[in-house]
Amino acid sequence: MSAHQKNRYENDYKPDENRNKGASRWSHCRKRGADGSLRKSHAIEEPGKCSQHSGRPESFTTPESEGPVSRVKNWGDEVEAEEMRSNVRNDMHRYRRRILEADFPQRERKISSGSSDSRDSRDSKESPAKGDIETDETTLIRRQKQINYGKNTLAYDRYIKEVPKHMRQPGVHPKTPNKFKKYSRRSWDQQIKLWRVKLHAWDPPAEEGSDLQQIEEIDLGEIMDFELDVECSADTESQCPTSSGKSLSLAEDSFTGTPKKMMKTEDAEMS
Amino acid sequence: MRSGQSHAIRKRMKQARGSFGVRGMDSAWTAFDVVTQTMLQKAFDDPKTVDLEKLSNAIVDQSLKDLSFCKDAGRMCYAVVQAEAQKAATSVFRRNLLTRLQQEFTAREQTRNRSVREWVCLVTFICSIFDYIKVNNAPLVALVDPVYDCLYRLAQPDALINEEEVDCLVVQLHRVGEQLEQTNSQRMNQLFYLLRDGFLLQEDLSSMTRLLLLEILEFRASGWTLTDTAHKYYYSEVAD
Numbered sequence: 182m183s184a185h186q187k188n189r190y191e192n193d194y195k196p197d198e199n200r201n202k203g204a205s206r207w208s209h210c211r212k213r214g215a216d217g218s219l220r221k222s223h224a225i226e227e228p229g230k231c232s233q234h235s236g237r238p239e240s241f242t243t244p245e246s247e248g249p250v251s252r253v254k255n256w257g258d259e260v261e262a263e264e265m266r267s268n269v270r271n272d273m274h275r276y277r278r279r280i281l282e283a284d285f286p287q288r289e290r291k292i293s294s295g296s297s298d299s300r301d302s303r304d305s306k307e308s309p310a311k312g313d314i315e316t317d318e319t320t321l322i323r324r325q326k327q328i329n330y331g332k333n334t335l336a337y338d339r340y341i342k343e344v345p346k347h348m349r350q351p352g353v354h355p356k357t358p359n360k361f362k363k364y365s366r367r368s369w370d371q372q373i374k375l376w377r378v379k380l381h382a383w384d385p386p387a388e389e390g391s392d393l394q395q396i397e398e399i400d401l402g403e404i405m406d407f408e409l410d411v412e413c414s415a416d417t418e419s420q421c422p423t424s425s426g427k428s429l430s431l432a433e434d435s436f437t438g439t440p441k442k443m444m445k446t447e448d449a450e451m452s
Numbered sequence: 453m454r455s456g457q458s459h460a461i462r463k464r465m466k467q468a469r470g471s472f473g474v475r476g477m478d479s480a481w482t483a484f485d486v487v488t489q490t491m492l493q494k495a496f497d498d499p500k501t502v503d504l505e506k507l508s509n510a511i512v513d514q515s516l517k518d519l520s521f522c523k524d525a526g527r528m529c530y531a532v533v534q535a536e537a538q539k540a541a542t543s544v545f546r547r548n549l550l551t552r553l554q555q556e557f558t559a560r561e562q563t564r565n566r567s568v569r570e571w572v573c574l575v576t577f578i579c580s581i582f583d584y585i586k587v588n589n590a591p592l593v594a595l596v597d598p599v600y601d602c603l604y605r606l607a608q609p610d611a612l613i614n615e616e617e618v619d620c621l622v623v624q625l626h627r628v629g630e631q632l633e634q635t636n637s638q639r640m641n642q643l644f645y646l647l648r649d650g651f652l653l654q655e656d657l658s659s660m661t662r663l664l665l666l667e668i669l670e671f672r673a674s675g676w677t678l679t680d681t682a683h684k685y686y687y688s689e690v691a692d
Contacts, residue, residue: 256550256553256554256594257546257547259593260547260587261547263587267587267588271588
């Protein structure tokens with residue numbers, strides 16, 4: 182994995198990976214660190230915190246220290262996380278319904294906005310059976326965040342204004358990866374990268390920017406076609422072709438240059 | 453207790469109930485100076501053009517001073533949150549509001565020592581936010597424990613002797629008690645043990661305080677609703 186990728190995913194991995202290091206959530210409740218040495222009992226001033234799991238004592242008032250403590254969560258963050266979780270759950274219910282509807286296809290159905298087209302289940306060779314969708318919340322939230330980054334760009338805004346859904350041609354027009362389909366981590370990350378690279382075609386014109394984009398597009402053209410075959414037929418376990426190494430580094434450069442809007446936390450479900 | 457004193461008590465209880473009825477936002481609006489009023493109006497029309505952090509601070513500052521304002525403040529905040537979400541698809545206001553609220557909550561004991569009035573305003577405001585601001589129609593889980601912490605504090609012996617604090621406690625329980633219990637019934641049980649103990653054992657409570665506590669104990673026992681009997685006892689006007 183590239184360093185860039187590693188940094189991006191570190192936060193997501195933290196709860197699982199850092200158990201042996203000092204600064205985990207419950208570390209101050211333990212007498213010994215993972216290496217066996219006795220801990221200093223500096224956390225005694227806040228004895229109530231260990232019992233948070235079982236319900237706090239009645240007259241519990243936290244003697245809070247100044248500044249962020251690793252245990253104390255920021256309300257703003259918590260609420261945004263709650264919101265993302267419930268949005269993802271709502272998406273899942275909607276998607277499930279859409280899958281069920283697809284079993285009874287109706288003509289003239291308006292293709293509503295949402296995380297995926299109902300076309301997905303009809304056209305593609307692998308229509309996900311009811312059990313075959315991604316349901317792990319952590320994964321879904323991580324994927325949704327990645328999608329949000331992409332949708333939060335000026336390029337995306339310009340794209341959806343310019344090309345309405347029904348005018349989209351597969352292969353030519355970028356399509357948001359479906360977070361409910363089962364993919365390996367690598368496959369998903371690759372799809373996201375490709376999607377974002379394609380979106381760059383709609384970057385707002387800048388002086389030198391547009392020339393650069395021309396060059397990038399030409400370079401990536403051949404590789405893109407190849408990638409597309411991988412993308413369209415992939416459901417599980419598609420591997421990253423090694424020839425994409427070149428396009429990846431180009432893509433990463435162009436990432437940093439993408440004009441971004443203010444952070445959208447509510448996914449306005451436009452794609 | 454059928455005397456002039458009880459009449460005064462029941463009138464106060466009526467007022468307490470009336471305070472969580474539906475009121476227009478006009479009274480809250482007028483509490484602000486012109487600059488803030490303009491900012492607020494613009495926030496509804498075009499949130500991107502407003503300094504939402506400044507607005508959220510203005511609202512919090514006013515809430516900590518003005519008890520009658522705090523009750524509507526939650527609704528006002530909710531309106532701004534909605535406007536921002538729909539028109540700008542961001543949640544800057546809500547985030548700033550919560551951050552500021554968390555700071556005030558963290559410093560609540562100092563606030564209480566400095567001014568009981570401000571402390572009571574803070575609790576009222578936090579509960580108002582909890583009541584109005586929802587995430588996909590669910591209550592803000594992040595605020596559940598903080599609200600309980602505030603109510604526990606109000607149920608302490610040194611708070612129960614202040615009618616101002618008892619008043620706040622019962623009003624908030626009427627407003628958000630049921631919701632709160634749904635999110636964490638164990639803590640609600642513990643809170644009511646405290647209230648029951650206070651009612652039965654604490655000797656220095658005023659009769660008004662005892663009445664308020666009795667009413668809330670019965671209120672919860674009947675499933676967060678007022679039975680006819682209770683209504684007659686606590687709220688009916690007696691021709692003196």
